[in-house]
Amino acid sequence: MSAASANPQQDANPSLPGAATGTTSRRSKRFDRWLEARIPPSASITLSQRNIFIFPTRTGFAYSGLLLLLILGAINYQASLVYGMAFLLGSLFLITILYTFRNLSGLTFELVSHRPAFVGENLEFSVRVVRPKQHPREGIQLGWPAGDKQWAELFETSTDVARLYVPAERRGLHNPGRLLVETFFPLGLLRAWTWIDLDARGLTYPKPIFDDYPAQGSGNRTDGSLIDPAGSEDFTDLRVYQPGDPLKHVLWRSYAKSDDLMVKNYASYVEPRLWFDLESLPGGLEERLSRMAGLALKAVREDREFGARIGPRVIAPAKGQQHLDQVLRELGLYGVH
Amino acid sequence: MSTKAPAVGVAYQIPRNSLALLMVAQLVVIIPHTLQLSVWIVAVALFCGLWRTQIYRGRWNYPNSWVRAALVVISIVGVGLGAATGGSMSFSLEAATSLLVLAFALKLLEMKNRRDAYLVIFLSYFVISTQFLFDQSLPVALYEMFATVVVTAALVGLHQLHSQVRPLASIKLATWLIAQAIPLTVVLFLLFPRVGPIWSVPMPGGHQTGIGEHLTPGDVASLSQSDELAFRAVFKSRIPAHRDLYWRGLVYSQFAGGTWSVGTSDITDLDAPARRPEEAKPQSAETMAQAAEGLASIDYQVMLQPTGSDWLYALDVALPRTPTLYRTDDYRLVNNTPVLSVMRYDVRSYPDLLMSPGGLSLRQRYVETALPEADNPRIRELATQLWQQTGEVEAFANAVMAQIREQPFYYTLQPPKLPSDNSIDAFWFDTKRGFCTHYAGALVFLARAANIPARMVGGYQGGEINPITGHLVVRQYDAHAWVELWDEQAGWQRFDPTASVAPQRIEEGLDAALSSTDRASLPTLSALRLADWESLTDALQWLDSLEHRWNLWVVGFDANQQAGVLRELLGKVEPWRIALALLFTGAISLGLAAAIVFWRRRAEPLAPEVKLFQRFGRLGASAGVPRAPHEGPSSYLPRLAQEKGLVVEDMQGCVEDLEQVMYNSSADQNPAERQQALRRIRQQLRRLQVRLALSN
Structure with missing residues (x-):
């Protein structure tokens, strides 16, 4: 799918993406490299002490401040039970480490499916989360840094499929980066998190520009069938009546002459099949791709048969969603991969 | 990265589950404080709670800024006025607690997002802890434990499923968390190094209980109505007989208008020279220790309930063995600060040691024989007469006590009211009904009228042995007053005229000495405690032993006791040993919790x-x-x-x-x-x- 990888326009256009970098804004390059070695990309990842990080939250630090205050109070007032309270809350903090860690530990993440999107829309990724059967989990969030976070509901059922949306910003097949999985359960004092790479690839189509069909070449009229035999516009020929033919079409005059009941055959002229050629559309490459996406959508909406020439690739004329998907896919990947 | 994605909306709201628990937690946390706080503060807190409940139910709206401002102003002015009328303009602990509780209640009204919830929860933990500055008893500790669970449940609820209201699940998890935290808490409690106060802080101005610096006959009688605990004592060896348990607290040397008052006594200064040549030097600890050599001694530890005053109770003649204690020249023990929480101190007493072997100074002699001018003429006459008959201190005292025995004197908790003028005459010759202070007062007056140095001593007499832990329990109804007379040869001698009128009081305790009408006048619990109901007494004693152990091991666990425990556990008290022990036991208790948390049932066998x-x-x-x-x-x-x-x-x-x-x-x-x-x-x-x- 990458005959156009040497397309000179690719480098000329600064808006074209290179390799997808989803999350570098939040993490340093060095950390990324380390993470790459520690949690390599995989279609399915099970969390364990190898790949879970844990650290106190701001609330956790505030809590530690409270503990310090209590200890100071206990020292100054020489109140044993204030000591006791401080120690209890401190121990609670330590116990919470186990709980927060366990909340993520043992979870398995797997990319189930993805739905392509146009630039400006959201890519949808479905991520299946499976927990070990014995321990219900609560308060687990996951999401790509660029998109919204979702809750994984793993309390009653041991499997949940989270639908995650990531803004589709550039045309092409992109890795949305590492998926953040985090939890603050049970007390919000600690955050356990991990960045996993599910090797997800989201296909983004060019943002469609809707316009009229371009003038079709003259040769196109003969290309393929012109006539819809079931139409009702033009009379074509006569044939013998068959039960079920509309009475309107019966040629009563000829019935008077002979015993044969004849019906008139009508046909409609169909619009000729369309051909879209990337090269012949106006504008720069991205604009042309967008226009073509718009044309393809329009044609499918109007249930027209169309073929497409996208660079060296020729897609034979056809109709329907599957055809559209194929064309859009070519448009999305054109010159990118 | 054109848009920074906002987190899911619910993440910033407080789940209803948690909100309900937060409101319950606030109520639970404030309830015990109602004992210390003014009524209006409780009212404001309840009002805020009601308002928040109505918001929760969707009936009312959040208060607008005017209402909130008004509430804040009312609170600050109220606390300020309270502090001003309370006498001290200083920022007392009570005022601080009031402000804390008010801030806590007001915060409820603007609790909307997670940050507010965290703040309220942390404040709750703080308010729970401040309660311990006022009371560290076992019931309070248990209650606050419950409160901690509820507050923690609210915190848990903040991070649980958002789709359902399941407060019970939150409470269950919180209970689990706290239960698992307890072993580690115990380890920290035992091993975490305890240090002395870093700076001085306002202390709770606790109510004064027990006997006071002024004693009017009848005061002790009213103390007898109370079964409140005064102190517990743990004896290293056998507990002395009931009749020998005179717990010296205060010495009353001044008498005026029917009231006995504490004189000015000085803390014994070991090296100070006598202030005047003729003034006898108070006995120094060193000479006292020399004198005590070879004498029988009693070692014991006292756990005194908070009294709000600095004097302590001990058997005669007491030598303090705890560093913060001082001995006064009238052989009392005082602490360097008022006793505001349960205080434990070690004492060694020498029952046979002479008091003031150096004799009385002129000043002391003057103070201990002083009487108001020309009152109680009849008893003065009696004193002169008895002195002429006896001419010797002990014989004089015995003669007085013989009169008490032989004449129709009665021992009662409900003595008739005495006039403030000539009160002793009225008691001795007319009413003849009184409590220990009446008899002690009369004897001191008689002795002073005969020019014998005499003083009244107040404290407790007796106590009840708890058979479970073997400690002695002294309650307010054991309060007592007796007399010390100066004998040139024998020094200060103890005489107890109450023993003459009601010998059972001294031999067995108050109950034995009470008449049925006295007993009927007692509050129910005191009466029940005094009565001989076996099953109830057993239960009460069991509770007492529990409370005693609590005080001994938890409330009274200080640097001293910690050092003892560490010596026993580690052999030597060295920082690295403590650190190692802390690490080791901490790891064990955390490991225990981890084992529970990560323990999984074996997977079901496959079909x-x-x-x-x-x-x-x-x-x-x-x-x-x-x-x-x-x-x-x-x-x-x-x-x-x-x-x-x-x-x-x-x-x-x-x-x-x-x-x-x-x-x-x-x-x-x-x-x-x-x-x-x-x-x-x-x-x-x-x-x-x-x-x-x-x-x-």
Whole structure:
């Protein structure tokens, strides 16, 4: 799918993406490299002490401040039970480490499916989360840094499929980066998190520009069938009546002459099949791709048969969603991969 | 990265589950403080709580900024006024607590997002802790433990499922968390190094209980109404007999207008020279220790309930063995600060030691014989008369006590009221009914009228032995007053005129000395405690021993006791040993919790058909054709056969069997047929194994 990888326009256009970098804004390059070695990309990842990080939250630090205050109070007032309270809350903090860690530990993440999107829309990724059967989990969030976070509901059922949306910003097949999985359960004092790479690839189509069909070449009229035999516009020929033919079409005059009941055959002229050629559309490459996406959508909406020439690739004329998907896919990947 | 994605909306709201728990927690936390706080503060807190509940139920709106501002102003002015009218303009602990509780209540009204919830929860923990500055008893500790669970449940609720209101689940988890935190808490409590106060802080201005610096006959009688605990004492050896347990607290040397007051006594300064040549030097600790050599001694530890004053109680003649204690020149023990929480101190007493062996100074002699000018003429006359008859201190005292014994004097908790003028005359000659202070006062007056140095001593007499832990319990109704007379040879001698009128009081305790009308006048619990109801006494004693152990091991656990425990556990108290012990025991208790948290029940055994299906997959995989996740038996078999070039028509039945037993619900299956099918599948798989092996 990458005959156009040497397309000179690719480098000329600064808006074209290179390799997808989803999350570098939040993490340093060095950390990324380390993470790459520690949690390599995989279609399915099970969390364990190898790949879970844990650290106190701001609330956790505030809590530690409270503990310090209590200890100071206990020292100054020489109140044993204030000591006791401080120690209890401190121990609670330590116990919470186990709980927060366990909340993520043992979870398995797997990319189930993805739905392509146009630039400006959201890519949808479905991520299946499976927990070990014995321990219900609560308060687990996951999401790509660029998109919204979702809750994984793993309390009653041991499997949940989270639908995650990531803004589709550039045309092409992109890795949305590492998926953040985090939890603050049970007390919000600690955050356990991990960045996993599910090797997800989201296909983004060019943002469609809707316009009229371009003038079709003259040769196109003969290309393929012109006539819809079931139409009702033009009379074509006569044939013998068959039960079920509309009475309107019966040629009563000829019935008077002979015993044969004849019906008139009508046909409609169909619009000729369309051909879209990337090269012949106006504008720069991205604009042309967008226009073509718009044309393809329009044609499918109007249930027209169309073929497409996208660079060296020729897609034979056809109709329907599957055809559209194929064309859009070519448009999305054109010159990118 | 054009837009920074906002987090899911619910993340910033407080789940209803948690909100409900937060409101309950606030109520639970404030309740015990109502004992210390003014009524209006409780009212404001309740009002805020009500408002918040109505918001929760969707009836009312959040208060606007005017209402909130008004509430804040009312609170600050109220606390300020309270502090001003309370006498001290200084920022007392009570005022601080009031402000804390008010801030806590007001915060409820603007609690909207998570940050507010965290703040309220942290404040709750703080308010719980401040309660311990006022009261550290076992019931309070248990209650606050419960409060901690509720507050923690609110915190848990903040991070639980948002879709359901399940406060019970939050409470259950919070209880679990706290239960698992307890072993580590105990370790920290025992091993975390305790240090002395870093700076001085306002102390709770606790109510004063027990005897006071001024004593009017009748005061002690009213103390007798109370069964409140005064102190507990743990004796290292045998507990002395009831009649010898005179717990010296205060010495009353001044008498005016029917009231006895504490004189000015100086703390013994070991090296200070006598202030005047003729003034006898108070006995120094050193000379006292020399004098005590070879004498019988009693070692014990006292756990004094908070009194709000600095004097302590000990048996005569007491030598303090705790560093913060001082001995005054009238042989009392005082602490360097008022006793505001349960205080424990060690004492060694020498019952046979002479008091003031150096004799009385002129000043002391003057103070201890001073009497108001010209009152109580009749008793003065009696004193002169008795002195003429006896001429000797002990004989004089005995003569007085003989009169008490022989004349119709009565010991009662409800003495008739005495006039403030000539009160002793009125008691001795007219009413003849009184409590210990009446008799002690009369004896001191008589002695002073006869020019014998005399003083009244107040404290407790007796106590009850708890058979469970073997400690002595002294309650307010054991309060007592007795007399010390100065004998030039024997020094200060103790005389107790109450023993003459009610010897049972001294031998056995108050109950034995009470008449039935006195007993009827007592509050129920005191009466029950005094009565001889076996099962109830047992229960009360059990509770007392529990409370005693609590005070001994928890409330009274200080640097001293910690050092003792550490010596016992570690051999020597060294920082690295403590650190090591802390690490080791901490790791054990955390490991224990971890074992519980990560313990998993063994996975349920797989059903036989699932095992067979897995075996099928393994067979294919070892032949180089692994089963794809989506393939069932009937689609995997043909692919496997094709890739390995096998003819498997005869296995069709096996695949059908397998799908039958795997996918039909077990309720529809005939057990016998099922077993047969499983057997057939097993056979077929064995054959497949052989064929796959041959095909390679």
